[in-house]
Amino acid sequence: METIGKRISRLRREAGYTQDTLADVLGITPQAISKWECDITCPDISLLPALAKALGVTTDELLSGKSESEPAVKIVPKDERRDIGDMMLKIVVDSNDGDKVRVNIPMALVQVALEMGMELPQVSNKDCLRGIDLGEIVNLVKAGAVGNLVEVESSDGDVVRIFVE
Amino acid sequence: MKITVSEKNGKEINVWFPTWLILNRFGARITWQVLKKHEVHITSRQLRRLVRAMKKCKKTHPGWRLVEVSEHDGGRVVIDI
Structure with missing residues (x-):
């Protein structure tokens, strides 16, 4: 950092x-x-x-360190895209009581986990992420989307963000 | 693999051990039991594939920090693969 x-x-x-x-x-x-x-x-x-x-x-x-003009999500042009296997999915959980959890999972592993039928709450242990389709996230990344793809704030004040870089 | 546990009073414990000690059939079996407990039902074939993928990711992502947990009272746990 x-x-x-x-x-x-x-x-x-x-x-x-x-x-x-x-x-x-x-x-x-x-x-x-x-x-x-x-x-x-x-x-x-x-x-x-x-x-x-x-x-x-x-x-x-x-x-x-965050640029105001920098969008949260950007689409990388086809010729500049990295191989999906080299990319990292980051799950950031900032809980209301001040605890912070960071989980970094390589996209290659995400793809394998997806094929095994794993869902995001099983990884992040947060029910507020139930219903978010991991497959759609992988599809977005394949389409060139990088950055903060998901941001959820639960009713108890926990903030969960998923971003790919 | 390196596991770092920092306590709020500043004490820090670092544990290093070879990744192959975890990413093997025995480790896979333990993982399978844990996943089963969390209602993630996978076959042994799928699990072997997951272990293979993790070994590959270790090479493609040197210095891979799998998990970092920081508690509000200053405690911290980090797992680097």
Whole structure:
């Protein structure tokens, strides 16, 4: 997972700044930027809008790493698609009480499990996923869909997401 | 295969063992019993196929993190294949 320091470093390089030039823009020392990028310290909250503006992103994108313009699901063109066997299905469960579960299953294994008649609740142990057709997810991936394919919020506040990358 | 168990007080236990120790006929038999308990009915032929697929996935996805569970009180369990 990309840390905020690594994200600042990447965005800085993408924006064509050196640590010195970015420090000049923000009116701080290059050492402060170095500490952010090494995840030793974090930027002061009052600096976030100026930092985001300098890096050409929103503060939300700077903090979360998610681009607002980036769609949750995208269709990969046929010539750029990876082999389905190289892809990974990720089931993310964020429970209401703060517990987090991440299950990563290679798509090749998903296909085998599907042929064996397995369903998603058997994998994720969440009844809110009952009724979601694993076969349809595989078909979507075969059609080039990647990203956050399913997002379910149960009545007790648990959030379950299924995404493919 | 590596299993990491971190407790909320900072203690961490790492257990390494060869994947073949799990992905074999005996392991498959145990898995079959567990699946049966969870009302997943599969044949031994299907299970052998699943084990073969897992072995293949281990090669195609080096560093495959199968499960990561983080508890709200700081406990964490990770299984890397």
